[in-house]
Structures are given as structure tokens and as C-alpha cells.
Amino acid sequence: MSAVERRSGAGIQSAERALRILELVGAAPTGLTAAEIAERLGLGQSTAYRLLATLQHEDYLTRQPGEHRYILGRSVDELGRALQVQLVATDPVRAVLRALHDAAHAPAYLTVFRGDDIAVAHIADSPEHPRIGQLHVGFAEASHTTAFGKLMLASRDDAAVARFLEKRGAARLTASSVTDVATLREQLDEVRAQQLAVEVEEYLPKLACIAAPVRSPAGRVVGAVSVSVSAKDLPSRAWELERAVRRGAWQVSARVAG
Amino acid sequence: MSAVERRSGAGIQSAERALRILELVGAAPTGLTAAEIAERLGLGQSTAYRLLATLQHEDYLTRQPGEHRYILGRSVDELGRALQVQLVATDPVRAVLRALHDAAHAPAYLTVFRGDDIAVAHIADSPEHPRIGQLHVGFAEASHTTAFGKLMLASRDDAAVARFLEKRGAARLTASSVTDVATLREQLDEVRAQQLAVEVEEYLPKLACIAAPVRSPAGRVVGAVSVSVSAKDLPSRAWELERAVRRGAWQVSARVAG
DNA sequence: ATGACGATTCGCACATAGTGCGAACGCACC
């Protein structure tokens, strides 16, 4: 390896290249040709073709017959499906969320904690009770201003929380966001005690959220079930919603494998 | 490379290994430890760790803080999402399928042709009009016995069809399945002429299916919109269903990008 | 037919990038 130019990610070069190809192809709605790929990655043609042959052989890429552009293949779908399973987004779990939505008359969410991220695994909503703004199924940064974010942090010990805050900080999103670390710690203690997290206008104005923990059979907190309602409705409905969310989280936990 | 033992897939070794790791981790609901991965793949620990570091760095793998097992990361989700886009499974398209289902009182399907496979991109059904048996969203082998399969074959020239049949054969699934190649070719010609494929009890007994082609802006047939009904209802409803399916396919085509 | 152009494969020489082994390190738990 030359001392002059150092590769960015210190990793297995060809593995990185393979992954980058997948991303590149995925980002192109109609796929890419071998030449385009080689060019954009600065690869010789042989190299590109060999990498592509491997990816195609493993069904991560395919081509329409007669076409020269590569598109994502079925293995990508299989991986995605495997992820869904890991995220607990199975049909019985979806049914629980749907029932929660119907009972609470509010959008219901299933989130799963992954590393320092949160994955929104499923949302049960309706035209009458739509999901929060831009919240969508997929990975999102964890935040100390959301009910499920608090739950995630509460599931960790102080050292881990400190590490998290050091990395991500405690940004202020609304006037009510908690930015003081000491106060946040107190909140997390309360979350641990109640096994429930509540957030009122800390994430988005006028909105409140209640979340209860989902546990693996081993007892580990792996995610959260939550609902969001308008902040002004919260006082009158808190008790009812808490019960509904706790029940939903319990039911999901019972349907979590492994 | 030793002449004695030859590697299976003639490809880039480390890329293959990286992909295999992803599959392995995906297949384990709760993830795997580095040691397990190294062992199952027959890798030295350094090698395994370096591969894992690369995959983690690119966010294809993550770990829960404190945990030693690797799980699928957010990049997998992003890839899967990119595939969904390539499969045209966007919200407006889903809405079209839903409308078709409501109008036709039958389960509606969007399929996308990929290589020699068919991807079921979306299904709009209901408890009253449930989807066909084990049909599910995801990739499936193309078949000459399904309406969308016929449509896919019809979108190809004779040589490509020949190649397909040589590889996959023309199996008999029901008493009505067409297994004679000449007859099949005639059917495909008719499909091309009508821009519509119909199948009656060729795939599953008592079921019939009508499919119309989805076209890219460039005019290429990229998939199909279809509905399935009970075979005995077909005669009385054929005209109505044909109109509905054609309309649905047209609407989807208008919502296909690139 | 002929030629020209893009896509794809092949052959080859080179050395980088990847590999395995063993040892060292860090860390938690006993």
C-alpha cells in the first residue's frame, strides 16, 4: 500500500467495492451498465466485470434479457426480508399494532433498537389518525426527544448513555426539549421505574407520545410500541392510552422469537 | 490456486465471503458472533474480523451496544428500499391497485419482470377477496401457466422464449396447463395481439387470472397488473374485468419513473 | 457483405491486497 494515497475505509477492498456497486445500482432507478459502473468507481474493466459476475452469480444483481444494464436481484430482496424478520415486523405483530390503533384511535408504532439507531419497523395508522409528519418505516437516528428514544436510552446503563450523548449530543428540537443531561438522566430513571416513556411536545409541537418496552424472551428490551396523540388530548386520555400501549407492547413481546 | 480443490463460484473470493456473511447473519434471527461466522465459513479469525469490520463500517452490519453478535444494519434496509423503488412499489402505484381491487371485487397484483424471474411487488386484497394461496410479495419463478408469466414471455422474442423454455421447461401444474410449445407460442402471439393475457385453471384449479402489461415511459413492457377470480365467474365478468385490469395497468404505467 | 462500434472475455505479468497463524492485549467474571 503506497504511503502517499491511503484508501478511505480501512477494510477489504473488493468487499467494499462490491457493496458500493450494489449501492450504485440501487440508486439508479433503471440500473447501470458495466461501463458506467467501472467508470464511476474508477475500476479497470476486467475488475468491474469480475465483480459484477460475482454479484450476478450470487443473484444480488440481474439483467433483463437483452439489456446491458444491471439491476438489483432477488438476493437483495431476501436480505431485506431477513431484516424485516429481525425487526419483528411479522404479520401477527402487525395485527397487534392494528388493534392498538383501533382501540386508541391514534397512530401506533413499532420501533426496534439497533445499535445507536432506531428502526421504525411498522406503523398502523389511518386517514382519520395519520402517522406523525415525516416519520416513515425505516432506520432513523435515535433521539432523546422521542418517547421510544427515551425508552432506548433507559434500556442502557449510564456509561452507554454517556457515550451516546457524547456522540449525538442532546439537541433542542422544540421549546420543551430536554437538553440538560442531569434532567435527562432523572427522566430516564423514571422511565426505568415506570417501564413507560412519555414525551410531550419535545419532538414536535402540539404532539405527545407514549411508549412501552418490547422485550425479548430473554427479557432484554429490544424495542417499543407507542402511540402519538395531540398534546392537548393527553391529560384526559393518559390513563387509557397507557393501558393500551402497555397491552400492545406485552402482546408484541409474546410474539417475538429468539 | 491449487489444482486439487477448486472454489465453487468463479468469482471474487472476498466479495463472495462478504455476501455470504450477510446471508448468514440474516438467517440467524438474533444474529451471530464473530467466532460463529468464522467457524461456519471456515475462515481464520483475522480474516473474519476484517471482513466484519468492513461490513460494519459500511453499515451493513451493526451490533447492540455491549453485545457481541452481529445483526443486519441500516444499509441493508436502504438497499431493500431501493429495490422497492425499482419494483415500482410506490404509494401512488399501491393506490391504483387498491382501487382496482375495490372496483373488481377481486385480489389485484402488481408484478415486475426481472431477468427470468417475476417479482410480486404488491398485492391489494381483503378478507372478502383474499390473495391466491401461497402467493406472496417477493421474487418467484416465472411460469408459463400464469397470466403475468405469459405476459412476460410475450414481451420477449422467440429466441428468448426458446431459451427460457429450455432452461425452465413447460411443466404441467393442472389438467389445463399448456405444455405443448407450439400451442404456447400461439397463445403468446394472441397475447401480443390483444395486449392481454388470460389464464383459466392452468396454474391452480378453479382459478382464473387476467393480466395487462405495465410499460415504462420508453414503451418497454416491465411488468403486469392482474386480478384473479374464480374460474366459474370468469365468463360473466370477463369484459368488466378486462376493462378494469387494462385501466389499472395504464394507470400504473403512468406512474412508472425512468 | 463489410466495417465499425460497444460489450464482454481472455491471457498474462505483477504485486498488492488478502490470508492464516500465533501471540498479545483488553476485559469481564470468578
Place this chain on the structure above:
DNA sequence: GGTGCGTTCGCACTATGTGCGAATCGTCAT
């Protein structure tokens, strides 16, 4: 303070991946 993981490091070796150029194939236009 020791024992048992999980993880990193150092090193020597060469298989593995690489780039270049040329050969081949296929398609389309002339």
C-alpha cells in the same frame, strides 16, 4: 490474580485480485 472470551496486532507468504491490452462476439449502419 487468574481464567476464558473477544478482539487486535505483527508478520511472512502467496494466492488472489488487479490492470493492461488484445481477441472475440454481436449488433447495427452503410
